[in-house]
Amino acid sequence: MTAIAIMQPYFLPYIGYFQLMAAVDKFVVFDDVNFINRGWVNRNRLLLNGAPHTFTVPLRGASQNRLICDIELADERSWRDKLMRTLRQAYGHAPCYTQVSILIERLVNFPSIRLDEFLLNSLREVADYLTLEVEIVSTSRIYQNMHLKGQDRILDICLQERADIYVNPVGGVDLYDRAGFLKQGIQLKFLRPGTVSYNQGKSEYVPSLSILDVLMFNQPDAVRRLLGERDML
16 A cells, blocks of 8 residues: 655644654655745744744745745855854754754755755655655656646646555645545545654743754654654544
8 A cells, every 4th residue: 555645845844744754655745836925835943042933944036926846045155054053052952963963954055056956855854864764756846737736636646656545634634525535546544643742951842843843852763753643534
């Protein structure tokens, strides 16, 4: 049985994103859809002085009228250096800081100014760090089905991949029709994240931060256990 999931790319997204990734065999990154201003494609939150702090990857010419795969990063050195300084300030005393800062520095300095390539690489890097057995691909490079919309496009990707199961976050339960999937021989399932918590040092626990926060306070095997805190509906 082959299970796939499809999500827009985000920069170091929260743990629920990786719970979905860990639940499937192939994770499809929806990068030929419109960019959303002030969304989570190029920003997220870390824990700084006990409170959530938003960090951002600056972009060049970003617009909701452009596709994610057509947008470029701002190519200045300054934002990369600033992010790494903020990382040290926030997590310099975290138990996994040394190994995770090496990972983050590598993906932040990925040698491409294309947003889609940058995001795809960051997702693959984190998956590799956690030794997740999942293949990660992007829609702009493979499926050639931008003329389709909504469930029709999802079904077409599933059929091209010969998937038996399509897994969607539970928030989309009203968007898709199980009967339509079953008609194509595909089971539609919904992933509901469980309650995740871990020791964040001296701070009271702050949920829904970037996976970066999870990695700073947990060794990879502990993170993989947290990824299993989910239900399939």
